[in-house]
Structure formats: C-alpha cells, structure tokens
Amino acid sequence: MSQQKTQSVQTTGHVWDDDLQEYSNPLPSWWLMGFYASVIMALIYWMIYPAWPVGKHFTTGFNTVTYVNDKGQEKSWHWNTRAQLMKDMNEAQKMQKPYFDKVAAMPFDDIAKDPELTNFVNSAGKAIFADNCAACHQSGGQGKPGYFPNLTDDDWLYGGSYAKIQETITNGRHGYMPAFKEVLNDAQLDNLANYVASLSGEKADAAKAKAGDALFHSETAACYYCHGTDAKGRQQIGSANLTDKIWLWADVPGQTSPEKKVEAIHTVIANGLNRGVMPAWQDRLKPEQIKLLTAYVHGLGGGK
Amino acid sequence: MPTTEASSLYQKRIPIFTRSVKGKFRSFKTAMLTLAYAVYFGLPWLPWHRGHEAVSQAVLFDLPGRKFYLFDLVVYPQDIFWLSLLLFIAGALLFFATGLVGRAFCGYFCFQTLWTDAFIFIERTVQGERPARQRLYKQAWNAEKLGKLGLTHLLWLAWAFWTAFTFVLYYGHAPELTVQFFSGKAPNVAYFTTLVLTLTTYVAAGWAREQVCLYMCPYARFQGVMYDPETMAVAYDSRRGEGAAGRALPRAGVRTLEERKAKGHGDCIDCKLCVQVCPTGIDIRNGLQYQCIACGLCVDACNSVMDSIGFPQGLIRYDSEANLSAKVPSKPRLHWKRLKIIGWGVALAIMSGALISSVGHRTSLDAAVQQMRQPLFVMLSDGRIRNRYQIRITNKGVEDEIYDISTKGVPDTALDMGNFREVKVRAGKSLIVQASVSLPQEMAEHDNSFEFMVTPRSQPAHAVALATRFDYKHDE
Ligand code: SF4
Ligand code: SF4
Numbered sequence: 001m002s003q004q005k006t007q008s009v010q011t012t013g014h015v016w017d018d019d020l021q022e023y024s025n026p027l028p029s030w031w032l033m034g035f036y037a038s039v040i041m042a043l044i045y046w047m048i049y050p051a052w053p054v055g056k057h058f059t060t061g062f063n064t065v066t067y068v069n070d071k072g073q074e075k076s077w078h079w080n081t082r083a084q085l086m087k088d089m090n091e092a093q094k095m096q097k098p099y100f101d102k103v104a105a106m107p108f109d110d111i112a113k114d115p116e117l118t119n120f121v122n123s124a125g126k127a128i129f130a131d132n133c134a135a136c137h138q139s140g141g142q143g144k145p146g147y148f149p150n151l152t153d154d155d156w157l158y159g160g161s162y163a164k165i166q167e168t169i170t171n172g173r174h175g176y177m178p179a180f181k182e183v184l185n186d187a188q189l190d191n192l193a194n195y196v197a198s199l200s201g202e203k204a205d206a207a208k209a210k211a212g213d214a215l216f217h218s219e220t221a222a223c224y225y226c227h228g229t230d231a232k233g234r235q236q237i238g239s240a241n242l243t244d245k246i247w248l249w250a251d252v253p254g255q256t257s258p259e260k261k262v263e264a265i266h267t268v269i270a271n272g273l274n275r276g277v278m279p280a281w282q283d284r285l286k287p288e289q290i291k292l293l294t295a296y297v298h299g300l301g302g303g304k
Numbered sequence: 305m306p307t308t309e310a311s312s313l314y315q316k317r318i319p320i321f322t323r324s325v326k327g328k329f330r331s332f333k334t335a336m337l338t339l340a341y342a343v344y345f346g347l348p349w350l351p352w353h354r355g356h357e358a359v360s361q362a363v364l365f366d367l368p369g370r371k372f373y374l375f376d377l378v379v380y381p382q383d384i385f386w387l388s389l390l391l392f393i394a395g396a397l398l399f400f401a402t403g404l405v406g407r408a409f410c411g412y413f414c415f416q417t418l419w420t421d422a423f424i425f426i427e428r429t430v431q432g433e434r435p436a437r438q439r440l441y442k443q444a445w446n447a448e449k450l451g452k453l454g455l456t457h458l459l460w461l462a463w464a465f466w467t468a469f470t471f472v473l474y475y476g477h478a479p480e481l482t483v484q485f486f487s488g489k490a491p492n493v494a495y496f497t498t499l500v501l502t503l504t505t506y507v508a509a510g511w512a513r514e515q516v517c518l519y520m521c522p523y524a525r526f527q528g529v530m531y532d533p534e535t536m537a538v539a540y541d542s543r544r545g546e547g548a549a550g551r552a553l554p555r556a557g558v559r560t561l562e563e564r565k566a567k568g569h570g571d572c573i574d575c576k577l578c579v580q581v582c583p584t585g586i587d588i589r590n591g592l593q594y595q596c597i598a599c600g601l602c603v604d605a606c607n608s609v610m611d612s613i614g615f616p617q618g619l620i621r622y623d624s625e626a627n628l629s630a631k632v633p634s635k636p637r638l639h640w641k642r643l644k645i646i647g648w649g650v651a652l653a654i655m656s657g658a659l660i661s662s663v664g665h666r667t668s669l670d671a672a673v674q675q676m677r678q679p680l681f682v683m684l685s686d687g688r689i690r691n692r693y694q695i696r697i698t699n700k701g702v703e704d705e706i707y708d709i710s711t712k713g714v715p716d717t718a719l720d721m722g723n724f725r726e727v728k729v730r731a732g733k734s735l736i737v738q739a740s741v742s743l744p745q746e747m748a749e750h751d752n753s754f755e756f757m758v759t760p761r762s763q764p765a766h767a768v769a770l771a772t773r774f775d776y777k778h779d780e
Pocket of ligand 2: 540545571572573574575576577578579589605606607609619620
C-alpha cells in the first residue's frame, strides 16, 4: 500500500538489549471491529439460548419452542435440544401423515401392489419395528431360537395372513404347553421325543418313535389334542407344527448329534412351556401404526 | 530501515482510488467481466425443453428434489463423484495455470475481482476519475458529497441485491420465483439468502475490496509455493527501469533515451501511474509481492506512458524471474517444458477425459442390489434356504419407465418379488423393491453368486446386471 504509506518497516517502539526491536505489522481495524461484533453476538446468543449454570439451575434464555407431545397437549418450553427434537418430530409426522392415511384406508393387498406405498411401508415400518419389536425379534426380524420366533421364515404359529398378524400385534399372544413330567415317566418321554424328532426327518430310534407315535395319539399324553392328529399344529391356539424343519422352543438345528437333538425335544416335553408371551400393542401403538407394521412384518418374507 | 516510532496495533484502511487505464489487459478484463456477467445474470432465464418433464430451465439446482439440471445433463446424488472429479480438475487447473502464468485466476476470473471491478466502474461513473474522487474524499460533508456518495452506495446496494437475487434464481423456476419474491410469497430461505448475499457482496466489493485479497483469501497465502523462477508473472524490469543512477523524472537533460543512458538513469520516469491503477494499491517496482493479483493493469499503464514519451514498451511486463535476471534477457515466453507443468497438464487431461467419458456414458438407469444380512439366510419349513435382497432402481430418464427384474445364475422360479416382477418408476424417482430367492439346500451349496437383471422395457439394451451372492451358512 505504498500509494500512501512509506515503505520503511515500522516497529512497536520497544527496544530490548540495546538493539532488539519488534516489527509492527498492524492488523486492519475492521478486524478488531469483527472481534467486537462477535462479542456482541455472543451476548445475544447468551440471551436467546440456555447458557450459564446458576446453582442447581441455569439461565434458560428467552427463546421458546412449542410442540405437541405424545398426549396431544401443546407445550411451550425454553429452547433445548429435546424440545427442538419434539418439534421436528411433529413436523416429520405431519409430512408422513398422508402416507399413513393412505395405508390406513387401503386394503392390505392393494398396498402390496403399490410400489411407492410399499416403499413407504418398508422404511416407516422398519423404524416402528426397530422401536418396538426389535428388542425381542431382533432388528431384521430373525428372532432368537428358544425365545422369540423368527418372522422371516414361512412358519407361523398363529397364522401368517395379514389379518392374523394384525390380530397378533394388536392383542398379543400367550403360548402355553403343560409339563409332561408330571404325567409321564422318563421312558415315555423318551419315546415321544424320538417320535417328534422323526416327524421332521431327524434321525431317531425307530422302535422308540413307534411307541411314541402310539403315546402321541393316546389319551394318556393326548398330544394330538393340541398338535393335531397329523402333528401339524393348530393355528387357532398357536400350537406348533411338528412336521416342518422350523424349531422355536427346542433348539434342534443348534445341536450337533442326533442324541442331543432328541434330548432338546425331551426337555421341552418334560418341562412344558409358559414363555411364549407376546404383549398386546394396542395400548402403545395407534391403529394405523399397527396396520403399517402388519404390512411390514408380512413383507419381511414370511407372510402368507 | 526500521523506524522506531510507536504505531497503533490496528490500522485504519487506507483508501485506494484507482485510476482507469486503457490497454490490452484492461480490454481482456472487461471482456471477461462482460462474459461472466452475461452468463451469471442471464443463465437462470434461459429456457430449456426437457421431454415432458416440467422443469424448463437450462440450469436449475433443485435441492428438495435432489437433482441438478444442467442443460441436457441431470445430475443425481449418485453422481457425486463427478463433483469430486470436477473439484480435482479445478484444483489441477489452478496449479497448472499458476505454475505457468502466475495468479491469472486472481486478476481476471475471481468473483472478488469481477465484482470489485464493476463497483469501481459505478464509483467512477458517479464520482469521476481518481483526482475527483480524492478531492471528494477530502472535502467536508456537503450536499454534493452526500449526494454523490449516497448515489454510489445506493447503486452498489442495488447491484449487490441483483447479484444475490440472481443467485437465488438458480434454485427455483426463475419467472415464478421472481413473481413470488416481489409479492412476498417466496420461501423464507430465499429472502434470507438474498439478504445475506446482498450484504456480503456490498461489503466485499464496495468496502473491503483489496482487504479480501490481502487478509481473507487463502489462495494468496499459498500461491508462493506454486511459483518458480520460470513462472510468468507481472514484473518490473528493474535493470532497465532503474539503470545505475535510479529512476528520474523527465526533466530537461534527462528527457530522451540517449540522455538518460549517458547519465546512468533508467527508463522509469517515476510517473507513478502504475501505482495509481493498481487495485491492491501496491508499487510493482518493489518486486514480486503477495499483494499483487496479476491483473496486468500496471502493464497497460506503463505501456501507455512509454508510448507517449516514445520509449519502447515492456518496462513492466509478464516475464519470468529467470529471464529478468538473465545476462541477456530474451523475449518473454512460456516455459511449459517443465516436469511440474507437464505433470499437472497430464493429470488435468486424464481427469477431464474421465469426467467427459463418465458423463458421456451415463445411462438413464441406476440400479444397485443389497443383500439383507439380518438374517443372512433363513431355512423354510420345507428345508429350502432363502436369501433376501433389496434392489434400488433410479430412473434418471425424463420419461416414466417400467423395469423387468429377473435372475441369471439361479432358476427363475427361485425368485420371489411379491407383486413386483415389473416395477414402474416415475421419471427422476427412485424405488426400493424387495426380492427373495429360495433354493433347495443342495442347490444353495453351488449357486454362490448370481446376478439380478434389471431391464428397462423401452431400452432393453441398457439392462443392468447386479452381481450378488447367495449364502447358505455362516462363514466360519
Ligand atoms: S501490481 Fe500490477 S498486476 Fe499487480 S495487482 Fe497491481 S496493477 Fe495488478
Ligand atoms: S508507470 Fe512505468 S514509468 Fe511510470 S512509474 Fe510506473 S514503471 Fe515507472
């Protein structure tokens, strides 16, 4: 800027040790103004947003956020990230609403034929599933042998139609099987276990299985009463189909030897079951959410 | 020489009143400015016909729709790597050009330069040439000063506003947005952007000017590393200008070249015209400085002086450091035969070629398959194994399209897509469809990899094969 300034270098005027000096390369003054401006900005920010801790409380700032909570009440709160999130969620819900309405109004089969709606079901359903169902059924719906059924296979204890899935989610389920060690002796239990293993093609002792067959259809054990004379189960009461290769309570595929497989079945027959409890979701989810979830679960691959 | 007088830590801006100048660099700058402005201010208004799609604007950045329309090219988020290629090309071009001809970008193409130039033009039109502006600056406040400065700032603001508003037009349909904007119905973000850009343009081109180049621009900080002795830069030939006895005003006795040579004076007549025209206010006669944006205006100024007094041109010129200090300076010329320049040139050519071929070979279908991994596979009640997949299809064309989906490598009967063996995807939309493949166990063990085929009905030749795999057990 030699247009106006001499080219000689300026110093700050300090001299140390006779000849040590400091160059002065002054900052432009707008730079200083910029600094003051940011101080003022900080003050304004402090007044608008929560900032200082004061004892057990803090300065909350003037800014407020208004949102509608789960119960439909309108709330006004000092600005904070949670209130902001609630507000953002309100807006997201508003944007999703037309799709939810469409899902609620359409029969399941028509939803499944509309590619764009199916797209929505898959993305929104995934979120609802992750929030509510994944804790038991796992995030992909694969379940956990011995605890929670796999929703991606084609075996449905209570039926895999849209209506049945919707009913299951809405009202919940409670699976129960009595403990047979009270009624049967160990040999009888062993025979039964061998028979059940043979039903789905697992290796079993043929003689024991034959005896088990008789017992299965007898009045002593009366297994057929719940599982049906063909052992294919009855979906009205949720009794398992024993002839397919899918096991929920007895971890047969997880065992290495035929003996252990039979033993896994043995244990279940002996001790019975009172674990197949699925809670009812009608109090927690709205009907349109349940409907969407139904379509999603049906689409996981197992729906019938 | 250091002086020991104490000075303030902060410096008031020293105003610069640039003198206007005529010459080839000034003409080039003006031409660049005209071209850039014609493109920038005109482009949003250029209509462009695109099939039956509603967007009829040549350039439109549709942010909510996540699509950039550039003439016949529609850019989707999947094409993000074009952006990285483009950024690389821009970077390489900058290094290439800087190594060759110095800060050519700064002086002629940079937005800051262009807008400052325009603002100076307004300033001069209202307030007059340099001496008049200096007088006005020093004179006490009166009606004349108030009127002239007021008008200048008003025009600056108007120009800044139009600049900002034009920027916003790129993000919406220009004619519609203009009507909305001035009837108060445009989205808030449009007003906010316009406000911010108006203010920043006004401040940067009106008030800050060279301060942006000197203090804010990062490029000024690292340009030095791209220079080398062969780089062409605006330079003052100090050997010729200063001679042995230094520069001298053209008084009697040192007027002609012969007289000056006899007395040992150089060719510079110390008219200071080169300093007065400089937009960053430096004296190029002090040598290469980081403040110099290589705009060439001082070259024009000095050449015009040399012409008027009958001295040869080129006292200030584009030349390389090496040539200036050579025993016998030759005619300035580009030294491109250097490893650095050739290297950047090759990189530039390869990357530009890659971008052009990638853009040229784009198809209207973009598809990808993802295997669902939770669970990786599932056994069905009859013992078959099932794997599930998500196929994402994006129709990048301008017409709705129906896509047929099939498999290659596994029997067609193994594929289950629910209701969507064929899917219709609207122009410019994406859709995700679920597919499941079920195979008997014996088969599952062989068919480890296979392909999904996605075939657009109207252009079967553009079918895409998506390779994927079939899993039947967990990897040990
Ligand atoms: S010294 Fe010359 S080339 Fe450099 S900025 Fe000033 S006028 Fe432009
Ligand atoms: S314009 Fe040329 S002659 Fe005039 S002062 Fe600058 S270098 Fe010297």
